Amino acid sequence: MSRSTAVCIAVAAVLLAIAGAEDPYKFFTWNVTYGDIYPLGVRQQGILINGQFPGPDIHSVTNDNLIINVFNNLPEPFLLSWNGVQQRRNSFVDGVYGTTCPIPPGKNYTYILQVKDQIGSFYYYPSLAFHKAAGGFGGIRILSRPRIPVPFDEPAGDFTVLIGDWYKANHTLLRRVLDAGHRLPLPNSILINGRGPGGASFTVEQGKTYRLRISNVGLENSLNFRIQNHKMKLVEVEGTHTVQQTYSSLDVHCGQSYSVLFTADQPGQDYYIVVSSRFTTPILTTTGVLHYTNSAGKVSGPIPGGPTIQVDWSLNQARSIRTNLTASGPRPNPQGSYHYGMINTSRTIILQSSSGQVDGKQRYGINSVSFKPADTPLKLADYFNIGGVFRVGSISDRPTGGGLYQDTSVLGTDFRSYVEIVFENPSDIVLSYHIDGYQFFVVGDRLIYYYCVFKSFQYNVVIIMKYRMDGGQWTQASRNGYNLRDGVARSTIQVYPKSWSAIYVALDNVGMWNVRTEFWSRQYLGEQFYMRVYTNSGSIRDEFPIPKNARLCGRAAGRHTRPL
Structure with missing residues (x-):
């Protein structure tokens, strides 16, 4: 079948399926290829979408239907996933291997997504084969409907800012290192929108206010973002309008997204945009340029410094981020109420990061279980009642100590x-965790009293940091310190070294949902699992049926998506 014929068939099928629908539809055709990229001045094999690195932004409005036809021109299977976009009642298209069959080389798949009851800043990324280390990611913005008030004036400009650590080595080499059971070294640098030091530039007019949508799409490092001589006002976190507090710099942990406003209120010249790694030695730093249209000169002076290994500084900033309770906009709505702290929880699940050797190779897991992919996507096995693919309860809801x-x-x-x-x-590093299909309320976090040793063999330095924090290990008494009023609702939570973080979540989205660390080598080596949110109602009000165009693979191959 020719490519043009495939496009026509896909579009016709979608149009027939959506006839009579009220919410708008937006169509995208993406060609995924390998191509040469030079983010750090050396040639690498990168993943391009329509020839772009990073990939194109998705601009949408609450409740839009997104029809994204993805042609895989890589010589290996490929999948895209949608970090923070909830896929209400439709985990079939979540785009991770536990839910969705990969797109074979030379084939295409049309994702049919709806950004139902969401606003905010998110991103997409490739979920298989450590492809994320080669690119294939891009920004997603979901605007409020025109009649829904937003708690700030419309900015003069709205920029996507994708930041992340980066290796000079191709992702295929990094993958071989992991497959051999070894840890990866420290990344080589940090990128801003796919560019290394000095490469990214944003142009503004003096006196106007702008919005930056900042996402950490990197592999393992928490990053600090700042703009020379400018303050930033935080307004949104992963779909939640926040109390508008001002920061001189902002920690963005792996997988997280933030929106800030800043005003170009300085004398007309160019200023540094700085992104640096947190809690590492040496500190990785990259710069971009904030260019005023009336600039009288290039950036000058020393690069503004930021926080480095101060964990308590980062924790206090995280605690200061709270929900704007007076703002309009979608938010998690547990059992018909926005008062999440007044609802009794029915279950406590404790998930502990695990590390160790399995068959002589480094692996990671949760509650002593390192995830092993099955031969069939778990959601398809569940839908078709195929036995032997997975077992519900194969991970405990408490650490086992084994x-x-x-x-x-x-x-x-x-x-x-x-x-x-x-x-x-x-562990002695900052981890962050994401739950597909959900926003959750961040209610508590603590740092434990501990010693942390940072070593830099490159500079022959050993730094010993001693933290005395409140709380100790989590117990039921820890709930006395929970924020039960205005904790931020988001989809990715950081957990500091030797510490814990607690969330409340209303499991109102039926499906098979990936729970994972955003520390990507640990995710690749097993620090993830799937949460099956189940009902036997069979009603499409609870879960959509399998898409008619769903790819079927593994033991589900040859079955029908609809009864004959």
């Missing part, structure tokens, strides 16, 4: 339950 082992880990939960989840991080 050694690390591999399994296709699936945690069973009940539809419409309201649960407390505690993420525990016994």
Whole structure:
């Protein structure tokens, strides 16, 4: 079948399926290829979408239907996933291998998504084969409907800012290192919108206010973002309007997205935009340029410094981020109420990061289980009732204290339950965790009293930091310190070293949903699982049927998406 014929068939099928619908539709055709990129001055094999690195932005409005026809021109299977876009009642198109069959080389797949009851700043990324280390990511913005008030004036400009750590080595080499059971070294640098030091530039007019949508699309490092001589006002976090507080710099952990406003209120010249790594030695730093249209000169002076290894500074900033309770806009609505702290939870789930050797190779996991992909996407196995692919309950909802082992880990939960989840991080690094299909309320976090040693063999330096924090390990008494009024609702939560973070989440989205660390080498080596949110109602009010155009693979191959 020719490519033009495939496009016509896909569009015709979609148009027939959506006839009579009221919400707007937006159509995209994306060609995914390898191409030469030079973000750090050396040639690399990057993943391009329509020839672009990073890929094109998606601009949408609440409740828009997005029809994204993806042609995979790579010599290997490929999938895109949508970080923070909830896919209400439709985990079939979540775009991770536990839910969606990969797009084979030379084939295409049309994602049919709806940004239902959402606003905010998000991004997409490739979810298979460590492709994220080669590119294939881009920004997603979801604007409020025109009649819905937004708690700030419309800015003069709206920029996507994708920041992330980067390796000079191709992703295929990095993948071989991981497959051999070894850890990756420190990344080589940091990119801003796919460009290395000095490459990214944003043009503004003096006196006007602009919005930056900042997402950390990197592989492992928390990053600090700042603009020389400018303050930033935080206004939105992953779909939630926030209390508008002003910051001179902002920590953005792996997988997280923030929106800030800043005013070009300085004398007309160019200024540094700085992104630097947190909690690493050495500190990785990259710069971009904020260019005034009336600039009288290029950037000058020393690059403005920022926080480095101060964990307590980052924790205090995170605690200062709160929901704007007076703002309009979609938000999680547990059991018909916005008062999330007044609803009793029915279950407490404690998820502890795990690390160890399995068959002589480095692996990671959660509650002692390192995720092992099955031969069939778990959602398809569940839908077609195919036995032997996974077992509900193959991961405990409490740390077991046992050694690390591999399994296709699936945690069973009940539809419409309201649960407390505690993420525990016994390691010496900052981790962040994401739950596909959901926003959750951040209610608590603590740092434990501990010593942390940072070593830099390059500079022959050993730094010992001693933190005395409140709280200790999580216990039921820890709930006394929860924020039960205006905790921010988001989809990715950071967990500091030797620490814990707690969330409340209303499990109102039926499906098979990926729960993972955003520290990407650990995710690749097993620090993830799937949460099955289940109901036997069979009603399309609870879950959409499998898409007619769903790819079927593994043991689901040859089956029908609809009864004959």
